[in-house]
Amino acid sequence: MSIEVGNILPGKITGITNFGAFVDLGNRKTGLVHISEVSNSYIKDIKDVLTVGDEVQVKVMEIAGDGKVSLSIRRASSDSSEETIEDKPKFQKSAPRNQEGQGFKKPYSAKSAPSFEKKSPSQAKVNDFDAMMSSFLKDSEDRLTSLKRNTEGKRGGRGGRRS
Template identity: 60%
Template sequence: MSIEVGAKLQGKVSGITNFGAFIDLGAGKTGLVHISEVSNGYIKDIHDVLSVGDEVTVKVISVNDDGKIGLSIRKAQEQPAESNEEQRPKRYQKDTRDTRDTRDTRDNRGRATQKKPFSRSQSSNNHKEDFDSLMSSFLKDSDDRLTSLKRNTEGKRGGRGGRRS
C-alpha cells in the first residue's frame, strides 16, 4: 500500500500522547496526528476528543524519508460552507484621508489645547520673512514639546524624592 501526500485514508487510533495521536493505517503503517491537526478549535486535552480504538478519517500531509507519516483529521473533514473570514465580524476601517495632526495636546499648565494644523498666514511675496517666521514658530513649538516631554518623563525614572528642576 503506497501512502501519498494528499490522500484521505481510514485509520484506527492506536495510541494517544499529550502532543497527538498515533493512527494505525493498516499494512503495518502508523502515522501521527499532531494535537493542532485534530480539530479546528483549541484542544486542551486530546483525551476529550479521541480515545484508543476510534475509527477516524485522516489526510496525509507529509511523508518523510525516514518513514514518518504526518496526518491531519482537521484537513480530512469537509470544509464549512462559509470561510473564517465571512464568519468574523468586519473590522472597523478608519478613515485615513485627513492626515494632518489635529490631536489634542497639553499646554505647559496641563490644560488641553487644540493643536492647529499648519496654515500659511502671510503672502508668498515676503518669502524670506515668511520662512523666518515659520522657522521661529517651529523652533518655539519644538522647544515647548521637548520641555513637555522632559517634564513628563522625569517623574517616571523612579527613585525617591520629587521632580528635578
C-alpha cells in the same frame, strides 16, 4: 492501498500521547495525528476526544524523508463538507483606499499649512525661523522652570520644603 499525500484513508488509533495520536494505516504503516489536527475546536486533553481502538478517517498531510507520516482527522472531515483552511483567504481588506491607491493619508507638509500673515518671501523665511526659534526657547524655558518648581519640594525625606 498506497499512502500518498492528499489521500483519505481509514485507520485505527493505536496510541495516545499528550501531543497527538498514533494511527495504524495497515500494511505495517503508522502515522501521527497532531493534537491541533484532531478537531476544528480547541482540545485541552486529546483523551477526551479519542481513545485507543477508535476507527477514524485521516488525510495524509506529509510523508517525511525518514518515513514519518503526518495525518489530519479534521481535514479529512472538512474536505468532504467545505473548503480547507489553505483555500480560505488569509486577509480581507477593511479600509477603503484613497484615490492614489495608497491606504495611508498624505504626510503633513509645511507648504500646505495655511499662512495667516502676509510677508515678502525672502523676509518671511528669516523672520519665521527666528520667531519660531525664540518662541520655542521661551516655551521650553518656561516649562523647565515650572517643572523644577514642582519637583524641588518632593525630593526631601522628613524635612520641610527647601527654598
